[in-house]
Amino acid sequence: MPTEKDLFSEEQSMVSMSFGEHIEELRTRLILAITGLVVGVIITFVPGINLGKRIMTKMEEPATKALTEFYADQANKRSNEAKALKQVSTTYNAIIPAEAFFKEVAKLAPDLKLPDAKSLATKTLSFPMQYDQASVIQLVNSGIRPPNALVSLAPLETMTIFFMVCLVAGLVIASPWVFYQLWAFIAAGLYRHEQHYVTKFLPFSLGLFLTGVFLCFFGVLPITLSFLLEFNVWLGIEPTLRLSDWMSFATILPLIFGLCFQTPLIMMFLSLIGIFSVDDYRSKRKMAILIIVVAGAVLTPGQDPFSQLFLAVPMVILYELGIMLVARSNISAPSRFAD
Structure with a gap:
């Protein structure tokens, strides 16, 4: 545990870092992060590998599979009804x-x-x-030959979506480097005795991000799509999915899930450096839930309430998980705002 003298000397060293130096540090980290992102995007265009095309095809599979199963199920129902006549x-x-x-x-x-x-x-x-x-x-x-593929309604729609997929795929590929730059910038504003938290939290931060991305893509998206298709059946509407709508949904929502999965880690980090305590998180629970619901409405790409709900509910669970982690860790870091 650092002494008051150590904390005072560290605080003096932090104050000596001017606002301009903080901006310069931010600029440097942004340039390095964007450089890593560019490298990740270039990897998706490497000839022979065709990673961007493979990823886009893989992202189309849940929608194509859901449409195929939907129309096959409808055909079976019609056949069974015909046999019963x-x-x-x-x-x-x-x-x-x-x-x-x-x-x-x-x-x-x-x-x-x-x-x-x-x-x-x-x-x-x-x-x-x-x-x-x-x-x-x-x-x-x-x-009947049912539509079991995504529909493109504009000449440049497919090309635009392809570049967007490559950009998101490049971000996922470069995520270890990007997250390192993010945590390195945070470390520049911490005391020396707090900077070791960065190296401890970086692997967990990356793991939670990738867990959120893959859990959303392989778990949440298929369930959401099946539910929405069944809702169309209930209303008697034959569904057709547009390429841009689905791909925007399938690329942005996993990224949002990956970022939201950082919630418990950020809560613990803020407690370790003495900004919030477990009692603060508990007392502000209602406010946090309100902010989460509003964030779910703003961050989700779709206008439907279901995708907002599928994001808000896991975020509330993650918030409660963060409270449990902070409470079990018995964190008693000195508050920066103490008199």
Whole structure:
């Protein structure tokens, strides 16, 4: 535990760092972080690997799979309904123009002597036909080719989305370097006895970020999409997903989840350096939940309440987890704001 003399000397060294030096430190760290991001994006364009294309194809899979399963399920329901129908045959007369009929006959049998076309202009032919509802439904059902792919509605939409995917993929690839620069900038404003927290928290910060990204992509997105498709079924609407809408949803939401998963770590870090205590977190719980709900509405790319809810609920759970971690750690760091 540092003595008051040590803390005073460290505080003096921190005060000697001017505001301009802090801005310069921020500028340096931003340049290094952006350089790492550029390198990560370049990796997605390396010929032969085609990482950007593979990632985009992988990101399309949940939507394509959900649409395929949805329309296959609807086809099975129609088939089962058709099988359950009574095999009742109905007879009706099919009436067709005589001229059109004999034109088709002439194509199949050109040597056949047929009536003059002018004499058939106003005449029709009637044929008795039989059908049953089940057979007709199954026949129509077998001929339906459902849309099982994302739809692009603008010439530059696919290219724009591809570059956005490469940018996000580059950020994930460069995330260890970017997070290091972020924590290094934070360390520049800490006491010397607090700077070792940066090296301890960096691996956990990176791990939580990647956990949030992959949990959202492989867990939250498929569940959310299935639920939204079933909601369309309930309203009787055939769903079609637009490429830009889905890819924006599938790229931004995992990043937001990754950042929100930093909540317990940040809470513990702020407690370790004496800014907040576990009692502060508990007393401000209602305010924190309100801020989380508002943040969920602002940060989620979609306007629907479901994606906002899927973000707000995990954030509240993570906030409670942060309180538990701070309480179990028995943190008693000297407050910076103490008299």
